[in-house]
Amino acid sequence: MYKRIISLLCAFTIIGSFNVTDCSTAAVVQPVAPAYSYTSNCTSTLLLSGSTLTCDSYIEGYYNITDKIVVYQYLQRKNASNEWVTIYSWYNVINNHIGSVINYRYSVASGSYRLKTTFDVYSGTNYETITKYSKTKTI
């Protein structure tokens, strides 16, 4: 009886471990799904100078493939519960396969900040969505 229970446990664990592996990979990749079909590289950079934050999002698509990029920037601050909350957001359209968006926030309060950038990268009517987070900066 016990051997049967142990065997069943083993079988469930083996099956479960495969599922877990697949799920973890999917969880990592999902924010940038479906794929990098129209994007070569991108950055989401938050720079701190005194109490000024520079929010810089740069992207390179592919010439003759990528024709428009919609850039959503979200400046996020960590709250008392350790959750990231968007405090400012910006929206810009780049009608090219390459470009950047830069925005500034002056005299920001102390705390931890990061820049979340979502790029919708178009090729005709098709597009892919890529999300990139900056390093955290603390004032």
Added chain:
Amino acid sequence: MANENLKKALEKAMIPEYDELLLRNEKHVFSVEFERKIQKLIKRRNKPYYKIINTVGKRVACIVVIVLLASSVTVLSVDALRNTVADFFVSTYEKFSSVQPVEDDIAPSTIKDIYEITYDLKEYEIYYEDNTEYRRNITYIKDDILINFSQYTKDAYDINVNTEGYEITTIDINNYEAVYFLDNHNYNHLIFDNGAYIIYINSNISKNALINIAESVKKIE
């Protein structure tokens, strides 16, 4: 008659010996080693999970379950395959890689020295140029050939690159170890740390031509 004599002789010889043994009545003392083993067996027997591990087969099954559970937990805790390639942390995901330089507190936080391609690009024209205090991006174009050149401060360089299905290797560029890969649009990419800045060049020209261009990158001011 002979049997009777034999019986009497045996009784005479054996009974005193038995009597002596029975009368001795001494308590047997077990060895320390024996006592230790017995105590261990009793302790094990009293464990609530004794029936799960009381045979070799069950014990092996338990170990297999523990190993599988442990490996499942490890898989869950790993977001991506993170390697150090040249002077960079490369986190490889399914569709892309994230490339970050190793932290360097003494590297300039803004661009103080300008680096450019000194390779002859007379036939090319500048298609795009974007300069800030911490990054410079120039795209050269000739027909359908593009050369994207970038210079970044180390602090500002944290990039996602399209490496889907391709292997990242290293190449020597003027004694700097560069990260090299070919992407799924046949663009060759080279990223290297020249000690002060990150130089990143990608292009749809040949790999050898790109290496020559990368080797020509020099400080111009």
